[in-house]
Amino acid sequence: MSARASTPTLAAFAAPGAIVFGLFFLLPVCAVLVGALADGGSAFGRLTADPVFWNGLRGTLVLGTVAPLFSLVVGFCVALTLSRLAPGLRTAALIAISLPLTFSGLIVAYGFILLLGRSGFVTLLLAELGFDPAVTGAFIFSPLGLGLAYSYYLVPRVVLIVLPAISNFDRNQLTAARSLGASGARALVDVMLPQIMPSLVAAFCLTSAVAVGAYGTALALVGTQVNILPLVLYSKVSETGTDLPAASAASLVLVAICALVVSIGEIVGRGRKARG
């Protein structure tokens, strides 16, 4: 008896996914592509001739690398700690850690402004200790501050992806490495990291794609003071200087960056699985 479902059954199961993919990915991308080519492709020329675009691209790549890397380090440490907790406590902690994922980027930005803005709770507290509020209050509106705000909802994503890999890791291997002469840190690097690397790469790529495309938090925190592609895109559709074909072209660049990052993650992950 064959356990394989018939082709019509498989097609029926695949249909909802295919419809969602077509309606909410292929169709919008095609529409954007058509929009970008509306004036004969000159939008790409205008975009690449604009130094603001290149600054935005640079800013996006830096933010899309540094914030995920920082989140990866923090998320890995959190996941390592969670994996050592009793199951009940771990579940409770996971629920609390996942909470930021339910907030919109705008709410996260306002939360950070309330905490670290010029009149923020932490800023005022630091002012009591003698720190200049003009300096400490400006931090959250800087590129570094934006990276910190991004990490607020990137870290939970890292934890959720990395925790299963760490939990399934046989800790006896670390003990064995220690007994063979490796320090705790070296055992972690030589023995644990290579084995959980696929999940680390996946976590980095996913959070990088999220950071590259994030818009609400950036707009609320830094307006257009920090050059990143989503804000360049915003400026192309704002009332002051609308250029819809150029905005479409910028959108395609963003989609291409995200697709590239996720593809690299998939290739690295699959390559390691195939070797393992």
Next chain:
Amino acid sequence: MTLRYENVSFTYPGASSGVFDISLEIGRGELLAIIGASGSGKSTILKLLAGFVKPDRGRILIEGAEVSALPPEARRLGVVFQSYALFPHMRLWENVAYPLKVRGVKKEARRAQAVEMLRRVGMDMRADDLPAALSGGQQQRVALARALVFEPRGLLLDEPLSALDAGLRVEMRDEILRVQRSAGIATLLVTHDQEEALSIADKVAVMREGRLIQLGTPRELYETPVNASVASFVGQSNLWPGKIAGAGLVETAIGPLACETHGRSPGESVIVFVRPERVEPVDAAGMAEGPGSFSGQAAADRYLGPIRRIDLMVAGGLIRLETHQREPVTAVSIPRDAVRLLPAD
């Protein structure tokens, strides 16, 4: 190369379990086995020596130098784990070479040493394989090679054979002994398998509830256990509560037995201990009357290949015996020198 525990105590945080006042010494080339039931503290003894936990009191010494406060990586001890703990992403030679790598040995030199060590355990032909391609016994050999390649000051084996099937266990037991003897290294073996301990150890320590209750050669442990607990844990035994009936005689529920009473007073409570193989089947018709002679019916008769293990139901209780005899057994004799008296606790 000696390994020594001096009055070592350790209690797990938030629990009352641990080990208490342990003193042991393992000499150069000596193999000491620690046996005991689950939770008796035998694995804790190994963890203390390996440095995975630190003693609350007492000292641990390697070659006369105190190491109680040193981390595991500074103790230079080879450990073989129950689960082998091979690194699945490294090839066999890389696994074996790992201790050399952390010590800064150059790649070519460490590969050569690792392959030579793999040759000693018969695994050099698989040097470039990954651990997942190996059977349990083969992984065990590689784990042993990895634990010995850096010339450790001691070898610690934590239930190394418990994951193997019975046939392979005997083969690997001999293999471990051969490699340990050729390395001439002080070795601590933790096992719950008393047969394994008796067959390869120079000395055996029996643990119970965190305390060392007897330390001796396998023969001493088997033939002169210090109490009923050791007697019942090490091998099969008959244990009957009894009272001294007079000089050279002890009264038990199954009847009187002649024995050496070592000046004990009449009426004193004891545990009477007889190994099953010391119980002799006799012809019921010609059986002599008197202490040590019993007749009855077999309540259980287990065929174990070369021997049979029989529980003979006699008036007052059961007598367990082991015999090569193939005929039915209805009468037995317990010789005077087979009977030992243990404290009644």
